[in-house]
Amino acid sequence: MNSIELKTLTELQQYAFYIPAYQRGYRWTNQEVNDLLNDIYEFIPREINDTEDKTWYCLQPIVVKNRSNQEYEVIDGQQRLTTAYLVLYYLNQDFVEKRRDKLFSIDYETRPDSKIFLEHPENENNLCIDFFYIHQAYKAIENWFEKKEEENSFDKNEYRSKLKFHTKVIWYETMEDNPITVFTRLNIGKISLTNAELIKALFLNSSNFRFGDEDRMRLRQIEIANEWDNIETSLQNDKLWYFLSDKQKEDNRIEYIFDLINDSVDTDTYSTFRFFYAKLVGKTESDMNKYWEEIQAYYQRFNEWFSERELYHKIGFILTIKGAKVKELYDKSSVLRKSEFISYIDEVIKKHYKNLNLFDLDYENKNTKDILLLYNILTMLQNEHDASYFPFDDFKLNKWDIEHIASRKDSNSIPLANREDWLKDVRCYIDKEKDEGPELIIKLDEMLANGTFEKEDEFTNLFDKITTHFNQYMNELEDVDGITNLALLDQKTNRGYKNAVFPLKRKTIIERDKTGGFVPICTKNVFLKYFSDYPPKVSFWTQEDREKYEQDLVRVLKKYLEVNK
Numbered sequence: 023m024n025s026i027e028l029k030t031l032t033e034l035q036q037y038a039f040y041i042p043a044y045q046r047g048y049r050w051t052n053q054e055v056n057d058l059l060n061d062i063y064e065f066i067p068r069e070i071n072d073t074e075d076k077t078w079y080c081l082q083p084i085v086v087k088n089r090s091n092q093e094y095e096v097i098d099g100q101q102r103l104t105t106a107y108l109v110l111y112y113l114n115q116d117f118v119e120k121r122r123d124k125l126f127s128i129d130y131e132t133r134p135d136s137k138i139f140l141e142h143p144e145n146e147n148n149l150c151i152d153f154f155y156i157h158q159a160y161k162a163i164e165n166w167f168e169k170k171e172e173e174n175s176f177d178k179n180e181y182r183s184k185l186k187f188h189t190k191v192i193w194y195e196t197m198e199d200n201p202i203t204v205f206t207r208l209n210i211g212k213i214s215l216t217n218a219e220l221i222k223a224l225f226l227n228s229s230n231f232r233f234g235d236e237d238r239m240r241l242r243q244i245e246i247a248n249e250w251d252n253i254e255t256s257l258q259n260d261k262l263w264y265f266l267s268d269k270q271k272e273d274n275r276i277e278y279i280f281d282l283i284n285d286s287v288d289t290d291t292y293s294t295f296r297f298f299y300a301k302l303v304g305k306t307e308s309d310m311n312k313y314w315e316e317i318q319a320y321y322q323r324f325n326e327w328f329s330e331r332e333l334y335h336k337i338g339f340i341l342t343i344k345g346a347k348v349k350e351l352y353d354k355s356s357v358l359r360k361s362e363f364i365s366y367i368d369e370v371i372k373k374h375y376k377n378l379n380l381f382d383l384d385y386e387n388k389n390t391k392d393i394l395l396l397y398n399i400l401t402m403l404q405n406e407h408d409a410s411y412f413p414f415d416d417f418k419l420n421k422w423d424i425e426h427i428a429s430r431k432d433s434n435s436i437p438l439a440n441r442e443d444w445l446k447d448v449r450c451y452i453d454k455e456k457d458e459g460p461e462l463i464i465k466l467d468e469m470l471a472n473g474t475f476e477k478e479d480e481f482t483n484l485f486d487k488i489t490t491h492f493n494q495y496m497n498e499l500e501d502v503d504g505i506t507n508l509a510l511l512d513q514k515t516n517r518g519y520k521n522a523v524f525p526l527k528r529k530t531i532i533e534r535d536k537t538g539g540f541v542p543i544c545t546k547n548v549f550l551k552y553f554s555d556y557p558p559k560v561s562f563w564t565q566e567d568r569e570k571y572e573q574d575l576v577r578v579l580k581k582y583l584e585v586n587k
Contacts, residue, residue, distance in 0.1 A: 052162040218274035264415035385503035421513035
């Protein structure tokens with residue numbers, strides 16, 4: 023069983039470290055050295071509530087395998103271990119030799135004299151590239167401290183204390199027989215150990231099971247490992263994951279629950295690990311079980327929200343627009359009955375859009391996309407016989423646009439390369455029964471035959487006449503950017519047909535729907551003329567259509583925002 027601890031740099035002084043040949047040599051740049059020194063300098067230890075302990079700065083993991091009593095093979099982390107040694111060595115020089123700390127030793131397998139060289143890294147040595155880089159790093163440390171000491175506020179003794187007693191490494195000792203296999207796994211793509219992997223080692227650590235027989239301990243470890251895998255496998259379902267989160271995370275998604283329990287604003291990469299380390303190390307099996315049950319409780323609550331259709335849609339919407347945090351919703355759902363919790367969710371949405379008027383929304387308003395999303399979600403929920411779920415994974419993984427139902431009159435939106443296809447597509451939808459219809463077809467055919475669509479003035483003139491023909495019932499598209507001429511559509515489809523007239527947009531959306539692409543229900547309703555009187559004028563988006571669409575927007579959204587003109 024692998025073990026995991028937190029160790030101060032002082033606690034490492036008793037060890038000898040061996041850097042095997044499969045490790046890369048020392049290559050930290052001066053900038054990386056300075057970054058480490060600055061991070062430790064800027065870190066301020068704080069008292070931990072109800073304890074005599076203080077917080078600590080956490081270095082990334084040092085993965086080791088025991089070779090003998092006090093000697094360890096370093097599988098991962100030799101760069102930061104060597105740098106930490108150099109900083110400690112530099113600070114040691116302030117004292118006479120007999121008062122200096124005994125430091126840990128480092129021996130690079132591929133550099134036979136490395137152990138001796140590191141006893142005096144201040145001496146320039148260009149016998150090998152590693153010695154050159156190590157010496158450069160030492161000079162960077164020396165320069166950093168010299169510059170800091172020019173500042174009146176800098177206290178070197180305080181820095182020394184912070185480094186020795188309030189800086190810890192995550193000490194990950196593996197029991198695997200083949201350290202090269204561990205090294206390869208950790209270094210494919212340079213993936214460091216995650217909080218989740220470190221916390222898993224805490225939960226499965228044999229020290230949690232100090233009482234009872236070994237068989238029972240092993241059984242409990244297997245049980246937790248299986249439950250862990252079940253949670254992780256479930257969170258790998260993108261529909262559940264993107265309902266909760268908008269982060270693109272491929273593995274260790276269980277870490278999301280750990281971060282919620284930690285609920286810290288600390289930006290340290292390993293703050294969540296440190297939180298669980300403090301809660302679990304040295305504690306009883308009962309303490310471990312309590313936290314594991316809390317993790318399971320979060321997971322079970324998420325599954326409850328995911329399977330309950332109204333909760334799924336309303337919570338999914340709130341999390342998408344950042345109207346509340348998951349932990350806030352979890353805490354509320356823990357103390358409220360289901361009906362009360364749904365009422366609370368409704369109030370969160372209303373509060374988020376307090377004083378927002380539906381008719382103030384337009385193409386440029388930052389709230390328009392959110393409100394169109396809410397309109398689609400509420401429309402889905404109003405149909406008791408509809409068992410479909412809005413795909414938050416699709417919405418978060420792809421880009422979405424606010425789409426004009428009837429296009430703007432802007433010929434510039436049709437690139438030269440697309441003009442010929444645009445004219446061919448639009449021809450069959452020109453209404454020959456209208457006075458201007460036959461004339462438009464004649465002009466269009468002449469332009470295609472002569473290739474004059476390349477002439478800017480001629481194309482713009484015909485474009486304007488064609489769009490006017492299609493939008494004649496829209497009062498020349500007054501308020502073209504208003505909410506009653508807008509719908510939600512994925513960017514690929516929207517940008518694909520560019521400034522197409524209504525019937526071409528309708529055709530494109532029907533084709534996308536037929537081939538299994540996701541089209542939001544309200545966008546589909548608009549282009550399929552669900553709001554129109556029968557028989558609908560399928561080639562036009564009329565003023566009457568727009569008014570019917572407006573009525574439905576008001577009907578669905580009036581509970582959540584103002585709907586006064």
